[in-house]
Amino acid sequence: MRVSTNMIYDQGVIALQKQSAALLHTGQQIATGRKILTPSDDPVASARALDVSQSKSVNQQFITNQGYADDALKLVDGQLDGAGEIIQYARERVLAAGNPALSPSDRQSIASDLRSQFDAMLAIANTRDANGDYLFAGYRSNTPPFEKTVTAGTLGSDYKGDQGSRTMQVSSSRFMPISFGGESVFGSEGDGVFKVLGEFISALEGGGDVSGAVSTALGGLDDSLDRTLTVRAQIGSQQVEVEQLGFIGSDLDLQYQTTLSNLQDLDYNEAISRLTQQRTFLEAAQQSFLKTTGLSLFNYLS
Template identity: 35%
Template sequence: MRISTNSMYATSTAQLGTLQSQLAKTQMQLSTNKRMLTPSDDPIASARALEVTQSQSVNAQFATNRANARSSLSQEEVALKGVESLVQDVQSIAVAAGSGTNSASDRATYADELQGRLDDLVALANSSDGNGGYLFSGYQSASPPFVTSGTAVNYNGDAGQVQLQVAGARKLPINDAGSAVFTSIPTANGTFATAANGGNTGTGVISNGSVVDPSALTGRKYSLDFAVSTTGATTYTVTDQSALPPTVSSAVDYAAGQPITVAGMQFDIKGTPGNGDQFTVAPSERQSLFTTMSKLIDTLRAPATTDKQKAALDKGVQDSIGNLALGLDNVLSVHSAVGARLKELDTLDSVGSDTDLQYAATLSGLQDLDMVKAISQFTQQTQTLQAAQKTFNSISGLSLFNYIS
């Protein structure tokens, strides 16, 4: 069989090129520690690796979102701790200011101190989120949520909660609206509120009371009307103001401090009500912490020289202390919710880290190189190429002229 010189050179060059290409590929695999250099090396594994890489990127974005959420919630937690400390301080001041031994000057001093605390509370409610916005504005984070107008503090935010996607199927609120923290707070005992008529002439003071039979609650408004006979006997009647027409109970003898129960609500009246005096029991309303403090300040600044004024002072301070307790409970409830979200972020971080490790292991199985096998293959390919080069060199040097002497 005849082999032309051109064919021999072409075949040998092609073979050497193939061997060099294979060796170069193995060298690249060793330098990158990657089995797949191009998708064509393993199309199925390459497609799977792309999917896992994309999932890994999404998981990394969730981790970034969780970090942002934790930062925002941590700042809110600091602000709420400040509010709790302030309200507890105000509670102590209110108790001290309600002492019957205080003079008008003492009460004025307490009122001035409370005014400073009110200003501090407004500042805490307008806390910054660290990004040029405000924590408690809802969606209106660019504007201060609370604005003082005269003696009133108005809320200019909304009820929105900004949410971040912190996991594949979880969006987490990263703020709380100021309306939920500072304004929507039930008054009195949280179920019903007691009050004395402004025209009362006696010294009767009604307590905040409590619910003793939830099943008997009606949500209606009632009034207690007192009558004093010529002999000095005091009685009262209970009127259901919500009924049409209002219904009136039979007269009941009054005893100072004796529990009075109306539709599952129990309270007492101390002191000496005057003839025609009236007290009301109505469903609890909602007011802000700012209003509670403002009312307490006004109560302490009001004169308290007559028996009627002293009774109004006692009732005003008592109501304020009760409303402050409910306000603190509300702030503590929000704080607890913030803590639960931070705890959830810790759990999601742990799951996210485990997921990331799983993705990394999957990618390693798809892409990483078997170093022992690759080094052995590299050595074999190197020796094969060297042998081929020597063989080509020897064959290319053969000629008939070598045999002609």
């Protein structure tokens, strides 16, 4: 087969282009620190890296959600701690009101104090979070859950929320409750803390013997305190769970990062060695090409 000068030239150009492209590719790898620049570099590793990256992103969102859930639970727990203190203080005032030696003005003073505690408890029951959602409204988080009422001179409340619990996904299979229905915390309109306080205040302000009212109020306040403690125990358990999920999420994130590093990160020593070798080969090929293409019939005739 006859090989023309043009064929030799074209083959030389193609070879130089391939070597130049390989050198450029290695340089780009070193510049980016990545051994896979396009999926065609390693289709299997590229597909695996994409899958791991997506899993890592989902896991990081769960970790973020765990932080939000923990903050929400801390807020609820803090409010219930305040509610418990109000109940305990109110209990002390109810006991004091049962002293038969108290004058009517003393009892009026206690009644006035308990009215203030009623309002303080109502403020806690209508607490909002940073997003403006009511903590104790269930799913009706845009509506103030407790409305103060006065019926025949007796304080009370009307619950406007429901018994749902808003949740946040903190793992692939766990939706963590981060809010509570108000009646599960403060009791229903028939036996809740607002009814207990309202009726006892009316008994004090009405004068007469309050021994029966004291006994009823103490029992109601004890029930109210039990409710808050039960919910706080649940919150404590959930906070422990969130913490454990956080440990698991951090471990997973490290595993995903390690896998991605193994799939994507460049071995700099190997790449620099390859770059040096490719540059040497390219320079040699260029010199050879120049010598080859410089030969012609005139070289032989001279």
